[in-house]
Amino acid sequence: MSIKDKVGESSSFGRARSRSERGRAKALTEGSIPAYELVRLPLDQVAATPLNPRRNFGSAEEMTRFGEELREAQLAACVAVTRPAYLKLWPDHESQIGTSALYVLVNGERRFRSAIHVGLDKLDFVVRDDLAATREDFVDHLLAENLDREDFDVIERARGVEQLVSVCAEDGGERGSRSRAAKRLGKDRSWVTNQLALLTLPAEIQVLLSAGEVSERDGRTLARSLKEDPDQGAAQLLDQLSKAKESAEQRKQEEQRLLAAGREALTQDRPVETLSADNNSSSAGAQTPAASPAPAEETSSDSSLLSADNNEESLTSQDDTTNRSTKPETPPPPMTAKSDSVPEPREEHVRPEASQGVVTGVRFPYDNAVQAAQFLHDRMDDSQFLILVDILNRMAEGRRAPAKVAAE
Incomplete structure (x- = not known):
């Protein structure tokens, strides 16, 4: 027995030689080669499958350039199945692949067409009938090479997805065919639906x-x-x-x-009035000249801010304000006793220049939260009111924490 019969012949890209049957069987048994191997096939024995969604294989110039590259070296083999394996799945394609074709392409149609375009008569192939176990398997492998190609346009891809969905519907029923196709392609069902919508x-x-x-x-x-x-x-x-x-x-x-x-x-820089710690009017950003106090008889509740003496007094009603605008105001009587709900002004922090812009009239309602909020809402611009809200929220968190601990 010759060495050739014992181990078979080796093969490589560009120079493929067939093994003897005995050598190949021995190598398969020992696991030294896969169940398929590289073979060099005449191109007139190979047919392209009509199932390939790809229609654009490049211009004549591009095919010429690619064909000449293949003449020098073929870096990737084409993939095909045998004629019987293919016709077992699609017997109605016999006339389309022709009577002389012994193999049908799965991948590599651009290489196949470019080689024919420049006159090559053979290419390297891997023949794998295992890819034609079912219709779904064949179409899945047919699309595998093309889905991520940059030159595989969106309509060609959509046609390929449609072909796979149709095969899944034939083999497993219409219901769930898109989900099965999506699973095979490693995509979401919505992706498959979007592809079909393009068609x-x-x-x-x-x-x-x-x-x-x-x-x-x-x-x-x-x-x-x-x-x-x-x-x-x-x-x-x-x-x-x-x-x-x-x-x-x-x-x-x-x-x-x-x-x-x-x-x-x-x-x-915009002049914005805020409240200082001693309840006097001060500037939040840019410094602005302090306004002169308005006469008492010309001051209405709409233009009043904080009273200079911080006495306890509720917000006046609309009727009281209207009546007050028609007759002169009388100064409030001096306080004779301190109220727990009204803070005592801290004289040591009051600065004359800071209190010049304070308008007397309606006094700030310290002891009524609703009235205090409405008072500030009516008199502050949006930006400063929102700043005040943020500050109050932080203060509220500080008060809630001890209360929560005490409750626990």
């Missing part, structure tokens, strides 16, 4: 999607619009898309304008 668009828009002139995202938007109104044509859909993009761009520009205006307003 519902008019042919003119599908051409634009294939050429990249309409994005896949816009294609899904148009498909949803078409589902809502199936009577729309390609021109209407494209016009609707153009208007939607225009409107979105205008909204974006308006949002940017408002954001820029807000930032500019925040950077400007």
Whole structure:
């Protein structure tokens, strides 16, 4: 027995030689080679499957360049199944693959076509009938090489997904066919649904999607619009898309304008009046000249702030305020006793210059939370009122913590 018969011949890309049957059987038994190996097949014995969703294999110039590269070295083998294995799954394809084809391509049709284009007569192949165990297996492997290719356009991909869904429906029923296809492709069911939706668009828009002139995202938007109104044509859909993009761009520009205006307003120095620790009027940011006290008879409840003497007095009603505006006010009587609900002014912290802007009239209601809140809400601008709310919230948290501990 010769050495060839014992171990078979080796093979490599670009120079594949067949093993003897005995040598191959021995190598398979020992596990030194896989169940399939590289073989060099005549291209006239190979046919492309009509199931391949890919239709664009490049221009004549691109195919010539790629074919010459294959002439120098074939870096990746084509994948095929035998004719009997293929026709067992699709017997009605016999006339389409021809009578001379002994093998049917699974992957590598671009290499196959480019090689024929430049006149090559053979290429390296891996023959794997295990890929044709079921229809689903075959179509799944047919798509595997193409789904992530940059030159595999969105419509070709959608057709491939449609083919797999159809096969899943034939083998396992219509119900759940999309979910089974999604599982095989490693995608979500919603992704499969979105791919199929692209094929519902008019042919003119599908051409634009294939050429990249309409994005896949816009294609899904148009498909949803078409589902809502199936009577729309390609021109209407494209016009609707153009208007939607225009409107979105205008909204974006308006949002940017408002954001820029807000930032500019925040950077400007604005006089804002807040409360100091001694309940006098002070400036929160930029310093502004203090206003002169208004005469008592010209002061209404709407322009009143804090009283200078911090006496206890509730907010006056609307009727009292109206009556007071028509007759001169009389100064309040001096306090004879301290009230627990009214804090005593701290004389040592009162600065004459800080109290010049205080308007007398309606006094701040220290002992009524609702009236105090309304008082400040009516007299403070929005920014300062929100600052006050934040400060009060922090103070409230400080009070709640001891109460919570005591309760526990």
